[in-house]
Amino acid sequence: MTQPQIAPGAPGAGRGGGAWERLDRRMLLVHPVRELGKFLPLLIGLVVAGTASGTWWQVGGVAIPIVLGVVRYLTTSYRIDAATVELKRGLLERRTVSIPRDRIRAVDLTASPVHRILRLTAVRIGTGLAQSGDDDELELDALDAVGARALREQLLRTPGRPLATPAPDLDGVLPTAARPAAPDVVAAFSPAWLRFAPFTAAGVVVAAALVGGLAQLAEMLNLYDDVERTDVSLTLSPSLLITLLALGGAVVLLVASVLGYLVTNGNFLLTREPDSWRVRRGLLTTRETTVDGERVAGISLGESWALRVAGGRSLRAIVTGVDRSDSSSATLVPAAPATDVEHAARRVAGDSAPVDAPLRRHGAAAERRRWIRALGITAVILGAALVALAASDVAVAGSPAWWWTAALGVPAVAIAAALAFDRARGLGSASIGGRLVVRSGSLTRRREVLRDRHVIGWTMRSTYFQRRAGLVTLCATTAGGNGRVVALDVPRAAALALADETTPGLLDAFTA
Amino acid sequence: MDDEPLRLREPAHRVSPRARWMWRAEAGIEAAIVIGAAVLAPWLWDDVPSWSPALAIPLGVAWAIGLPEWRYRVHRWETTDTAVYTQSGWWAIEQRIAPMSRVQTVDLTEGLLARLFGLATVTVTTASAAGALTIAGLDRRLARELVERLTRRAEAEGGDAT
Structure with a gap:
């Protein structure tokens, strides 16, 4: 064991005295700018009104936000001692939030572009409780960037928590000199990752929103009317026009999704800390989250259809005690090449088996259900369309109804069949080396790995049809993620064997 | 084996x-x-x-x-020293098992209709968002005893139940 050393006097570290301190002085620059931003609508109003009345209003309009910003700085102070972290703020309504240090589970660093120019970082300290209230979290906005980092190291290593590095001294100060100099990088952003942007759900959503917005704008500006009025057919045939519009839309989608990906995930870095995982991302506003290794109940490997086509994967952590609304904190690796993501998954899972080992298939009955569902729904919709069209007996765009049904029906059936095939092939579950591993889905396929000791209950659900097929949907409940890991349509005996292997003894009293 | x-x-x-x-x-x-x-x-x-x-x-x-x-016919329940086991539903049947060590709260609900029939519902929650076990239609007195018993058992198990 290395002899613990006293940390050098890094700002924010080692002050056990319990004196109230102000945030970094540079916030005197940030606060007024922010307040001015909030007052901007009012200011514009004042400038307009000010041309009529005197200039004093305008001076006041600028001065008040600045004064408010200074007041905010002067009335905000924090204190860190051996037992608690406290934040005091407010002028008229004083408010003190205090968090016991042994309950701190998350320390996040966020730096907006303004912060970064001034070398500042906001420190968000949370207890990581799922039912997040005001008293579970406080934000020190902001400290010196170097000091914020030192503070994080100090706060995440409070006494009584297991350490993989040399123990801190009595004040809980970590011997910074003993920390490894080079970070253990598990995954790092590379510009090549940008090619996966269009294949992510976020990319699609951003792009769709953009197209929707543009269409709305076009409608608002009466562009459609103009298009109709101008005799486009003279210069462009309608099919060419549609092709051009589609192409333009696709390019916009592509650019938007890539930009969105770059802004969120630029600078991405996943590193292994002694007893936690650290994720840094963001091109403009950088955000560093630390996920306590103890709280990682499992991983969820995203293998959506689009990503698989592009040769990519994504990785999320199933973290216990994280506010579910704050889902980004659980992202370990964004959409990235499969080799990189799987490497990270193996590291986080502890070994390669849960990521690579083949899963137990769920059998013919479960696969038949995928086919019946996909083809059945398609058949019902097509049948209804055919009946409706045949009854109306009209020709749409010059072709009879049956022609349209066939033209749309054949690809629809083909897509449904492909989906059913992929969904059937994806089904699987297994208990591998103390972890429950399940996989299902096609368009949004995921392979989920949950540590056995994080399984806090079982739900076995079966509809009438499932019971007739001898299948059950086995759901392991957990405190992390969205509360459950689901194995779809498992043969009943296999489901019980899986549950029994995962939580030995729990089912004993109820099995015969 | x-x-x-x-x-x-x-x-x-x-x-x-x-x-x-x-x-x-x-x-x-x-x-x-x-x-x-x-x-x-x-x-x-x-x-x-x-x-x-x-x-x-x-x-x-x-x-x-x-x-x-x-x-x-479907609704059934059982508790042991180590676990709670419930079965409910009709078209879709759900069997839920939670170990006593993971039980967080035990609630008793008496709805309007249930009160008319002298019945109560016992809900056992765990740390999971998807993990509550519900036993509806229990005799009110039995339900109260059950809540008492489960609470005591869950306390005895200790831990933070996550």
Whole structure:
């Protein structure tokens, strides 16, 4: 064991005295700018009104936000001692939030572009409780960037928590000199990752929103009317026009999704800390989250259809005690090449088996259900369309109804069949080396790995049809993620064997 | 290790027989509303077919009489020193098992209809958002005893139940 050393006097570290301190002085620059931003609508109003009345209003309009910003700085102070972290703020309504240090589970660093120019970082300290209230979290906005980092190291290593590095001294100060100099990088952003942007759900959503917005704008500006009025057919045939519009839309989608990906995930870095995982991302506003290794109940490997086509994967952590609304904190690796993501998954899972080992298939009955569902729904919709069209007996765009049904029906059936095939092939579950591993889905396929000791209950659900097929949907409940890991349509005996292997003894009293 | 496949038996206890009456009342009210609408609709609108009551009445009666019986056969519960085991539903049947060491809270709910029949619902929650176990239609006194017992057991297990 290395002899613990006293940390050098890094700002924010080692002050056990319990004196109230102000945030970094540079916030005197940030606060007024922010307040001015909030007052901007009012200011514009004042400038307009000010041309009529005197200039004093305008001076006041600028001065008040600045004064408010200074007041905010002067009335905000924090204190860190051996037992608690406290934040005091407010002028008229004083408010003190205090968090016991042994309950701190998350320390996040966020730096907006303004912060970064001034070398500042906001420190968000949370207890990581799922039912997040005001008293579970406080934000020190902001400290010196170097000091914020030192503070994080100090706060995440409070006494009584297991350490993989040399123990801190009595004040809980970590011997910074003993920390490894080079970070253990598990995954790092590379510009090549940008090619996966269009294949992510976020990319699609951003792009769709953009197209929707543009269409709305076009409608608002009466562009459609103009298009109709101008005799486009003279210069462009309608099919060419549609092709051009589609192409333009696709390019916009592509650019938007890539930009969105770059802004969120630029600078991405996943590193292994002694007893936690650290994720840094963001091109403009950088955000560093630390996920306590103890709280990682499992991983969820995203293998959506689009990503698989592009040769990519994504990785999320199933973290216990994280506010579910704050889902980004659980992202370990964004959409990235499969080799990189799987490497990270193996590291986080502890070994390669849960990521690579083949899963137990769920059998013919479960696969038949995928086919019946996909083809059945398609058949019902097509049948209804055919009946409706045949009854109306009209020709749409010059072709009879049956022609349209066939033209749309054949690809629809083909897509449904492909989906059913992929969904059937994806089904699987297994208990591998103390972890429950399940996989299902096609368009949004995921392979989920949950540590056995994080399984806090079982739900076995079966509809009438499932019971007739001898299948059950086995759901392991957990405190992390969205509360459950689901194995779809498992043969009943296999489901019980899986549950029994995962939580030995729990089912004993109820099995015969 | 034996190769005999594991088989989960049903939980040991049924809920109170009076639960059937509660469910009958519930389903009866629902059926009455639907039947009432089906009888009235052809009078009010011309395009509703006149045979709609002939469809609604048998379905409503089956719903009010058959469904409670079906539910009653499915709903069962059991607790041991180490776990809680419940079974509920009708078309989709759910069996839930939670180890006592992971139990966080034990709640007793007495709804309006349940109170009329002297019944209560016991809800056992774990740290999971998807993990609550519900036993509906328990005799009120038994439900109170059960809450008492489960709370004491869960406390004895200790830990932070996550």
